[in-house]
Every structure is written in C-alpha cells, then in structure tokens.
Amino acid sequence: MKDRDTRQLSLLPDNDLAADHLGIGTFDSARLTQARRLAGVTKKFVADEVGVSPVAVGQWESGTANPRPDNVEALARILDVPIAFLATGRPYARLDAAHAHFRSLRRTPVSQRDKATSFAEQVWELTHALEKRVRFPAVDLPGFSAGEVTHTEEFPTDPVSAAQALRHHWGLGTGRLGRVVRTMEQHGIIVTLVPFAGTATKTIDAFSTSKLPRPIVVLTPDRADDVYRHRFSAAHELGHLVMHSDCLPGDPEQEREADVFAAEFLTPRSEITPLLPPRLDFKKLGDLSIQWGVSIDSLLRRCKEVGAVSEATYRRSHQRLATLRASGLFGNEPVQGYPGEVPALLPSAFEMAEENGLTLKQLASELRVNLPRIRLLLGFGDTRPELILV
Template sequence: MDRRRLTARALAELADVTVVSLSQIKTGKQVPQETTVQRIAGALDYPVAFFHGADVDTLPAAAVSFRSLSSVTQRERKAAIAAGGIAYLVADWLHSKYTLPSPKLIDAGAERDPATAARALRQAWGLGEKPISNLIKLLEAKGIRVFSLAENTKNVDAFSCWRNDEPYIFLNTFKTTERSRFDAAHELGHLILHKHGGSNQGPQAESEANSFASSFLMPRADVLSEMPRVQSLQQILRGKKRWGVSAAALTYRLHKIGLITDWQYRNFNIQLRTDYGSSEPDSMQRETSTLWKMVLDDLWDQKLTRADIATGLNIPHGELENLLFGLTAASDRPPLRNDRPALSVV
C-alpha cells in the first residue's frame, strides 16, 4: 500500500474490501480468504505469493536520512522506505548467491569535523587527493549496498541507513548525474558521521553531510592546485568535469575555501541561472552499478534472467528494475565476452 502511495480507503475501494477488514488484515487480527488476497494483490499489482511469504524487513523510519526532509511528503517518504524494504529482499538473495565486499567504512563519530572525516576516509581508502571517476563503483567496492530509486519526484533526493552493520544508500535516478554523485557522497557522510550517538536528521546533520560531500568529492588541496585563480564561469564549467560535480557545487566550494569573492560567487550563480536555468551544463554520463552488471552477466551464463530473480523473490519485475538502475532491462541478452566478470559464488 505504501509502495503504491495508496491510502487505506483507496486500496479498500480498489480491492473491494472494507477499510475495517483491511486494517484487521494488516494487524493480523483477521485471516483473509484467498479471494480477498487475490483482489488485494491485483489492486497493488503484486504477485499473490508475495503476501504468503515471510514479513518484509522494513527500514526503521528514525534510522533513515532524507536529504530534503522538509519537502518530502508523507506518501513519498513511505513509498521510498517501502522500496528500501524490497531492496532488503534483493540484498538477502544476493548474499545467498555471492560473497560480497565487506564494509570498509571508518567511524568518524559526532566529534569529528566533516572535512577531517572526508580526508580520513580518503586516506583509509587510498584515494589521496585524486578525483573519483566513478563513485558508485567505489562505494560498492568498499562494501556499501547501493540501490536506485525510480521515484518520479524531485523531493526524494536520496537516503541511507545501516542494517545489521551493513550500509545502504538509495539514489533517485530522476536527478542529474552530478547531483546524484553529490547525493551519494552526502549519504556516505551520514553513514560515517551519524552512525552512533546522534541524529542523522535535522539542519545540523544535513549541513555536516553536505560539508563532508563537498570535501570528499573536491579535496581542498586538489582544488587549490587546479584552480588557484578563478576569473570566469568557463573555468568553473571546465573544472566541474574534473571532479564530477555540478557547476553550482563547484562554485560553492570555491567560495567556501576563499578562491572567489562574495561578489564573484553571486555573479557566477546569476550567470548559471541566466544561461542554463535549472539544467546542468554539459552533464556527464550517468553512473550505474558495476556490481549488479557483474551479477546479471553471471546469471546469464547460468541461463537465468531478471524474470527468474523477480519470480524467485515474488516481486514485480518493475520493482527489480527500479532498484538496479534499469540494468535488468538489458540483462536478457548475452554480455560481451571480453567483459566477463569474475564473481565469488557462495
């Protein structure tokens, strides 16, 4: 119901049951007849078998960070969290089939400065000051489970959470690549800054995660080395390609570390709005999951398709595609032979 953004009354009408009966079924006070289950499944466009399976492990609302919490409606929030519950099913299936990279995150703690935490994580991951070419690939290699959200709304940027000491990040593919990369780094900040002893929600937590993301994607030393003097917007548009960030994010970073004045900062932002509106100039190619590309290619070698995964999990095929960056849409054809992955199978 939450995943489909339906109220109890709307679902009751679609399934031809009373609101009271639906409430009692949800709370376990009433065992529905099979015909009722079929009507509810049909109304939600989910396989009947899904409702006969074990309870789905849900994301604790208090542990989930939404970047734009103030603008997210209750239905949008619930729908996104419900998608996370489906992602848990997919992740558990993945664990049962393959040995995945273990998480390699530092615990920055509430006392750590976000910029210091970003430098410490870069050092722990052996990144130095160099730009990150593919952030999703890096996160997956470091044991973070990254899923996509096909939420057709700008209100849900991204969110993250911990589950059994395993970090998860969910990204809205409705955004530009540059915005999605910043969202991913922002959520990475939440995971290491706010795992213990503090809320990952609220203005302070959001400000800390933003500061972490900016420092992580655009290291101060590298920015100072590459752009010691900034005199035109064209320099910023060239520079954004190096760090894979939006022109607005780089402009903010340049202002924050003192490379452009207040006047330049205002002027560059006016130029960006005037010349490009809300679009991103010269946007980069979208990043996607490397891990799931490897898995889907390996499954093809076993003569298994996306339909087999979805059917085995009793979820709609569309839900699987939404979570895997749309990769399943192309998974039912043979992979290139020179790109065969080496996977560790359980």
C-alpha cells in the same frame, strides 16, 4: 554492464528454492503494509477497492485479523503483486522511515518516504538472495556492522576530517576521484539508480540508510541528467553513512555536514585551493569542473570558503552562471556517458548467478514479485518493445 570493476564477486553454492503458495494460515500482515506502501496508496483506497471498511484493512495490517482468501486475491490484484507476496516464509528486514536520511521532510510527504523505505527493503531482499549465490565485496565502512554504525575515537566525526579519513582508509589519495559510485560499490555499499517512485523522486532526490544488514544508497534518475550533481549526491549520502548513525531525517545540520563532507571528499581543500582562480573566472572554473568531476556551483562555494570571492560576488556569480547556462554554456552531462557512475554491483551479481543457472523468473519467484519488478530492482528497466499506435 561490461565494466568489470565488480567482477571480483565469486560464486557460492546455489540453492534450488521454490516459492510457497499463500495459505490462509500464512498471511503476513507486514507484507500487506509493504505492498500497499510500494503501490503508494492509502488504506482507504485499498478498502474501497476490495469492498471492505478501512478498519478491516487496518486490522489486516496490524495482524489482529486475517483477510478471507477472496480478499487476499483482491489485495494481490489491487497492489499488483503475486498472491504469494503476501505470505510469510522469507527473510524480511524492516526499515522505519525515521532510519533513512531524507533531505527535506517538508518536501517529502510521509507516503513517499514510506514508498522509498519499502523500496530499500526490497533492495536488501534482492541483495540477500544474490549473496546466497555470489560473494559480494565486504562492507568496508568505518564502524559499520550488520546494520549498526559505532563511532570510535580513531575515526573523526566532523565532516572535513571524516572525508579526509575515509579517503585515507580507502587508499584514494588526494587527487580527483574518477568513479564515485563504483568506489562505493567496491567497498560493499549497495547503490541503486532506478525510477522506483515515479514523479515522487523529484522531491526525494536521494536517500540512504545504514540500518539494514548492508548500507544502501538510493539515487534517482532526476539527478542523473547531470553527472556532477549525481556524483555530489552520492558523496553526500556517503557522508551520512559515515557520520550520522543517529539518523535525523531532514535535519538542517546533518544535511549541511553531509554537503561539507561531499565537497571535501570530492575536492580536498589542500588540493583544490591552489587551483582556484584569485578572482571570478568562469572559464577557469569550467576547466576545473571537468578536471575534478564536480559542478561549477560546488567550485563557487569553494571559492567563497577560501576567500577568493566575497559573499556579494558569490551571490552575483550564481545569477551570471544562470545566464551563461541559459545561453547554452555549461550544459548538463548525463551520467550514462561516464563509466563507473551507473551502479553495477547488483546487475553484475545477477549476471554471475545467471551464468551458473539462475534465471530472472526463478529470482522473481524466490522474492515473490513479478518480472517487471525484478527488472526494476536490478536496474534493467523495461525491456519490452514499445507499441505506438498511429
């Protein structure tokens, strides 16, 4: 939190906003859908808990009928949101699951994708609320404008050239990138790293979207136990944002292109090729892994790409690497020990607003969420002491 890379933020005039109270005429059907998806439950589950039919819940979500006040109270309790969450009257940027880059549709059920996209919607709402008080870095992503990416002839679309062009556009040179996540944040991209979906993140891995007013990348704690994999995931999602304005979730070709982009962005071929060993040498690869901040797996792929090892040797190398890891070599390094790889833009923006009078309670009231939810969105985690019974 004390890393001041994002302290370029400057304050804008604050607004003294008060939360509305839900009235029967202000029920928002879209907010009910969002709350249900965030809770990860079905319409039938909600119907059974409220004591109505699934058809009734479907009508509430479609806007063809409104629930009675007592049903609204039950909905808020079941979905763990304040009653005011289900009211109209605040900005809402809708995000369809088809407009987010998920790596595998087969491994990611629809309910989990819905939960993930609803989380991204809330991240944008938080960003919007903070931007009324704090000036964020401008979005500097080629072709991006207010939720759309338009490719121009000046910026290439093939992954290798796109990675090289973005490095040049951002003035990053050709050497090692010290801080991948912080670099993305400094160019206006919102990045989060929170356990937003519980065990669902084991299948989601990471995802991103350029269809909201700011591009958003969601990284998951399940990948943060290995900083090199975490950095590659961030660069992979950056590749999607740069190259794939027409989102095809789970498309193998887009996923392959994002991997190629990430490899070139992190280890430019012109720089890494002369450093790769002429034959398989795990000690040399381990040194390069630390030097360049990438995994040995990624460097092995580079060796195969430049012809330093054969396809057969490449396949055997992974078996050997697995054996070495099982013996305690080349262990994972958690992301928390690497400055600049834990997202800081949103929590730093809140810190600045807090210094000028904003409280967590006020922010939660403005977004109509509870305090644990606002802490999660900011990446603060649960700060309550844990009670352990013995």
